[in-house]
Amino acid sequence: MSEIDVRDQIVESATKFFSKFGFYKTTMDEIARHIHKAKGVLYYYFKSKEELFNEVLRRELGTVKSELSKILAGEADSIVIMRAYTLARFKLLHKAVNYHETLKADFFEKYYFVKDVRDDFSDFERNQLSTLLQRGMDEGFFEITNVDSSVNILMMIMNGVEIPFFLQNKYPEYENTLDELASIIMVGLHSKK
Amino acid sequence: MSEIDVRDQIVESATKFFSKFGFYKTTMDEIARHIHKAKGVLYYYFKSKEELFNEVLRRELGTVKSELSKILAGEADSIVIMRAYTLARFKLLHKAVNYHETLKADFFEKYYFVKDVRDDFSDFERNQLSTLLQRGMDEGFFEITNVDSSVNILMMIMNGVEIPFFLQNKYPEYENTLDELASIIMVGLHSKK
């Protein structure tokens, strides 16, 4: 009975509620009641509601990162990988509903506590893209003067469209043009030969 | 005395206040007092506060549009124009502080009344970019399969970064990479020959 990891139960329950109602409309008490425990036990495993939310986020983005890592580890040309990465990135993030809430952090001071998880994902992406672009240059597919700067621009574009996509629900509308976006970026990074 | 166009005075006064305090923190009474008139006179020239704000916006974006039109009417290659357009677009919009407020319309229902002006600017931009891309194809600089679709993507990128740029004040940080963004887009649209 107590074999089941309670910490996991808590996170699963929290995920359910946070996904459905968001951070502020979810109470610690209902998370606890849902697994037939007293509220106090949550504080045995997590030191605060914010930390619990962060754990939920960490897992959500962890899935995204591992999926993306699979793509990045592929054998194909860096161009092919780059395209696949772009499409998958948005498709995966589209489903990461708790991540969406963190996008509000830039508007509402309330959400300061998600900074760490967001930064972590940003770092991940920056590293991966740097590696990929560098590899693309080594393979002769890309010809860019400054990798860091190109990565910055890619990140600017990708982060930029997240708010319209996920908070204003324009992702479905744009989903089928993402392939073309990827094309433009691909060619844009491509050597003029 | 009554030679001075009162309507203009009103709009100028309104521009001052709206630019400084935004739509909701500005009162019709202070706009009127500033030009030593009674509040009622505002309603002789404008049927509502919202309409007055729209007029302010119209002028603000009118300036932007006419500046951009100058660039678009240039003699240079479509590539050169495209780059100049991109840089100028953001530089001009950066100064259009009332336009910034309209960006909130996508988050807060309160701002529904700015739809018309925003749509107008969107239409302008869509038309101009279509013409430019088409011209670029005719001149052999661009090689795109579907102009509309490419325009969509350009607009998606440009609109996407507006919120980070103007509402989260990241424009200064990115300003000097805009040139490179333009490059990527340019090459991205460029024929592979």
Added chain:
DNA sequence: TAATTGACCAATACACCAATTGGGTCAAAT
């Protein structure tokens, strides 16, 4: 000892009312 409970606290959110603000109207005046 590790895990859990439930009563308890303090801070925040919330519901409610009163007072004020501010958008908008209009008959009268200029």
Added chain:
DNA sequence: ATTTGACCCAATTGGTGTATTGGTCAATTA
């Protein structure tokens, strides 16, 4: 044709008491 200022009323604001909820902890269980 334009302007005024008193007026209306819906919405906002500020203040207050109550309820909710994040968080603590001594006692209890297994």
